Every structure is written in structure tokens, then in C-alpha cells.
Amino acid sequence: MDLGITGKVALVTAASKGLGRAVAEELAAEGASLVLCARTDATLQATCTAIRAATGARVLGVAADVANPADVARLVQAALAEFGQVDILVTNAGGPPAGTFEQHDAAAWDAATRLLLSSVVELTRAVLPGMQARGWGRILNITSIAVKQPVAGLMLSNSLRAAVTGMARTLATEVAASGVTVNNILPGYTRTERVEHLASAAATRDNISPEQATERWTSEIPMRRLGEPREFAALAAFLCSERASYITGTSTAVDGGWLRGLY
Numbered sequence: 001m002d003l004g005i006t007g008k009v010a011l012v013t014a015a016s017k018g019l020g021r022a023v024a025e026e027l028a029a030e031g032a033s034l035v036l037c038a039r040t041d042a043t044l045q046a047t048c049t050a051i052r053a054a055t056g057a058r059v060l061g062v063a064a065d066v067a068n069p070a071d072v073a074r075l076v077q078a079a080l081a082e083f084g085q086v087d088i089l090v091t092n093a094g095g096p097p098a099g100t101f102e103q104h105d106a107a108a109w110d111a112a113t114r115l116l117l118s119s120v121v122e123l124t125r126a127v128l129p130g131m132q133a134r135g136w137g138r139i140l141n142i143t144s145i146a147v148k149q150p151v152a153g154l155m156l157s158n159s160l161r162a163a164v165t166g167m168a169r170t171l172a173t174e175v176a177a178s179g180v181t182v183n184n185i186l187p188g189y190t191r192t193e194r195v196e197h198l199a200s201a202a203a204t205r206d207n208i209s210p211e212q213a214t215e216r217w218t219s220e221i222p223m224r225r226l227g228e229p230r231e232f233a234a235l236a237a238f239l240c241s242e243r244a245s246y247i248t249g250t251s252t253a254v255d256g257g258w259l260r261g262l263y
């Protein structure tokens, strides 16, 4: 299937590793030009170099923290200076700290709100007017299966990703007639550094090994394995494509069957 995004410009945030990087790789393989961000320039530039080498795509890397509105503004300005427009926005960020309600103070809630919710609002605000003016745009938010079934011990993630989902569903309706789609993609347990970190945290908390923590998760997954970032990126690229032109307002999981609800 030709996804029809050759020459489109995609801005993917938090993309030096993990899910963001996998989505960037898939979009580049489909012919899109990329603007990528992460906080650490050296890691980011290494990723940009690897994607250029693998796909021949034009890739701009801008070191930026999506939790910082000034960085978001600088990132979008750099994208527009290099490519003139942003057609596809994939919002992603690092995960917030794990913990229960009692373990998070007001500062932790503020920081997580800036990281997970305000970043999506600011990025969307910056690129949406251009998409609407051109009559074509794709906004895809990477959230989590936690928006459909909260995960124990991830209070901040469970709460703030639900807020992103409500914002995106409302925006999808508001902009649907202008050719811009807004969707969310929900990773289940996928093999990235973040998941290794969560396994270590769970192991320390419950006095088990990280391997045992991972096995506890895979025992809850009907496919009995973690997902691979490429499996996640395949759906992400489709939702960002011309071929997904009649799909908006959705929240779709890539989770090996972990979510048990009807939806």
C-alpha cells in the first residue's frame, strides 16, 4: 500500500529512542521529511544520521524539551525555517515518574502536566493553523493503554493522558471539516528503554527481579510477549497517511490484546 505521504513534512517529538524513533523511521521509509526532537543533542543527532543513512530522507534534529513552551516554539520555528510547513505532527514525550497518589506532590503534578498535556497543546497550537490553511493535516498523539484501563502505580500517566484524550477527541470534531485528522495511538507493553526502567522500578518495589517483573506483564498479554517498536510504528504511519483520510477522533491500542474491553 502506498501511504501517500511522499514529500510531506512530519514533526515527531521525543524521537531519539523508543517509540518516537520507530515512528520517525517508518515515516521516513514512506518518503516523508522529518523534524525530530529530544533533549540531548548528541543522541538526537546520532538518530538523525542513522535515519538519513537508512532511508535517504531529509531529517532535521532540534534539541528541545517538549515540557518547555519556549523550546516548543523554537522547535516549530526551526521546522518552518527548514521545510516551510508541518503536515504531520506526532506528539510524544518521556513517561512521567511512576508512583501512587500519595507519592506525588504538587510540583510533580505540575511537571507531569507540562510534560504530557501542555506539550501537546503547545505543539498543536503551533502547527494547526498551517494545516487548516492548506486543508490537510495529521495530528497523532502517543498516549497509552492506560487511557482505557488505568495501570496500577502510574497515577500521573493515567490521569494526564486521559486529559490529552479528551482534548484530542474534542479537537477532532472542531477541525474535521478542514481536512485535519486528530487521533491517539495507545502503546501497550513495548520493548523500549522506558519499559526496562519500569521493570526495574517494579522489581525494586516488589522485591523481585526485572525479568520476573517483565514476565508478570507478559502473563497478562494474550500474545505472551512484549510488542516491538516497529509493530507500533506501522499503525502510527498509517494513521498519519493520506490513506487514513476518513479516520479521526480515534484511540487505538497496539497491545497484543492486553485491553479486554469492547471498543
Ligand code: NAD
Pocket: 013, 014, 015, 016, 017, 018, 019, 020, 037, 038, 039, 040, 064, 065, 066, 067, 092, 093, 094, 095, 096, 115, 142, 143, 144, 145, 157, 186, 187, 188, 189, 190, 191, 192, 193, 194, 195
Ligand atoms: P523511551 O524512554 O524509550 O524514549 C523516550 C524518548 O523521549 C527518548 O528519545 C527521550 O530522549 C525523549 N524524551 C524524554 N523526555 C523528553 C522531553 N521532555 N522532551 C523531549 N524529548 C524527551 O520511551 P518509550 O517507551 O519510547 O515511550 C514513549 C512514550 O510512550 C512515553 O511517554 C511512555 O510513557 C509511553 N508509553 C510507553 C509504553 C511502552 O511500553 N514502551 C507503554 C505505554 C506508554
